[in-house]
Amino acid sequence: MSVENAGSSPTADAAISAEDAAQLKQAKQQIIEELSKIIVGQQEVIQEILIGIFSRGHVLLEGVPGLAKTLMISTLARTLDLSFSRIQFTPDLMPADVTGTDIMEEDRASGHREFRFMEGPLFANIILADEINRTPPKTQASLLEAMQERQVTVGRTRHQLPGPFFVLATQNPIEQEGTYALPEAQQDRFMFKVFVNYPSFDEEFEVARRTTGTDVQDVKPVLNAEQIIRLQDLVRRVPVSDHVVRYALSLVRQTRIGDAGVPDFVEELVGWGAGPRAVQFMILGAKARALLEGRFHVAVEDIQALAKPVLRHRVVVNFAAESEGVTSDEVIDRIIQATPTTENELSSDARFQKIFAS
Template sequence: MSESEFAASAIEKISVARARILDQLGQVIVGQSDVIEELLICLMSRGHCLLEGAPGLAKTLMISTLSKVLELSFSRIQFTPDLMPADITGTEIIEENKSTGSREFRFLQGPLFSHVILADEINRTPPKTQAALLEAMQERTVTVGRVRHELADPFFVLATQNPIEQEGTYPLPEAQQDRFMFKVFVKYPSFDDEFEIARRTTAKQTVKLEPVLTAEELIELQSLVRDVPASDHVIRYAITLVRQTRVGEPGIPDFVTEMLSWGAGPRSVQFLILGGKARALLHGRTHVTTEDIQALAKPVLRHRIVLNYGAESEGVSADDVIDRILQETPAKEDQLTSDARFQKIFAS
């Protein structure tokens, strides 16, 4: 197969999969097109996603519906203050072997051993239990005792949290947040969308969802995303955006030093480029552009940069800082490479 034939085949497969998924989701979810697109990008990139929004915005429904559409095994974990690590990873029990009479350990798998994990209200459980997800999200394994257990493939953690109610919650540590590829804000629906939601949910309705992708087909699509080329300029642009968030590094803007106490790490660059590849395919292209990187800068960076007290007291948000970095960073290669300030960033 030639390069052009491969490109056409990849675009067709992704486009067909996207259309079928959106068609099925549309039977249950009204609006939220931006959120759904970012979820699909995350899935195609083998990432994990954190959804934040007020109660009643269908965060949980969106995730559970997506799992049904993808014909994947699904576990919902309701995170509560009394949840223990073994409740999600699994535990070893002593069991008697009836044939020999001896006792031996047997591992009972927890709900993490599914393809799609809904970590509902993840910030309601203590850090000890939150940390049980770290190995699973990064290594896709769970270690119990001295034995490492492989998790399902594909494996996604899709978590929700409520930004309003803070009593009885445990903010996610930076190391935990860094495992999530995206942090997606779920906003209130428009008037027309809310009208449709009210009309549908207050009348008799029968919805029959049909699975459109198997695990094997999804893994194939994820492999296609990795094959999408990204030019050196796009990679350099992604690195430049991330490095400008790091306080104390040469060449960063003054406003970053004034507003941030901590910046984003190398995983941000990886997720920007991978997400850009998935977004390019979803939009019918086989190459990544700086527009793809710009579109994903907020969901990738907003939970990885830490505002200082001064910025918080003035009502500055992480998205405001990212917007300003995007405005001051030229997307064209000749402008980026000729500016003395960015040359310092490349050299540092």
């Protein structure tokens, strides 16, 4: 069973206690405190990475070089008592360099030879796929099975990856030289695509002050593997109303050109819309976000807050939009503005009745 549809249905989850909710919120605060020793600002990015981890999702970070994407992920790994592996993606990296390979091993005493699987760097709890768009598609594709099924197939043998398992990848904008754009199929495996932007003046001032001095901060582990798995299970037990599920579905289904009820501007600007995985990730992420903020239920605001990181790499704008400088984020904003938030408005709107009936 795939990660995104494993577990109980979103409308049939057991109630959680105040103690359970407080545990996840406290874990978030402790992780942020440790990260703040090294990382300045980027609170929204950190929040979305944590939501991805507690939702059992993978996260793709995009930003120009020098914005501490790699440092952020490696520091986060130090706050979690998990095995960590960094893979530096380069044009000459081969799939076997990532997954591992079978090698011939000889017993010197008996002379007997046999193949033994030598694990690659992918066999760790947290994988930093650094500059993933620097390597050709063949090597990029070596991550697909691992991200989807939590296993690696070499020859005819399947090798299970350790749990929990996260891929936190970084990439530079595709406009820069020497990069290979990630195929849409692989981008869809990432729960979120998170943009890492330039820091503010005060944040960059603090970065300059910290990194040019002699102070060295030590980061302490906050959670271990068993605790993380328990918190992931806790996230799935957060209740979500049918209205919130329908709202999430409404946002996603409006990205699909040719479907009933789709706005005219989507038909004009979008070349390809989001699939069902987007709805699953949106609801799971909204559950994690609610708990991280100390709430016991999912609200429409949680869905809205995660719409961009979930949809921006799943909504492909067409040539007309690109020529006008329209981005997928702007299309998502317009879809949110065009979608009623209350249950009565949503159910009574003729356009959404077509969407629900299609």
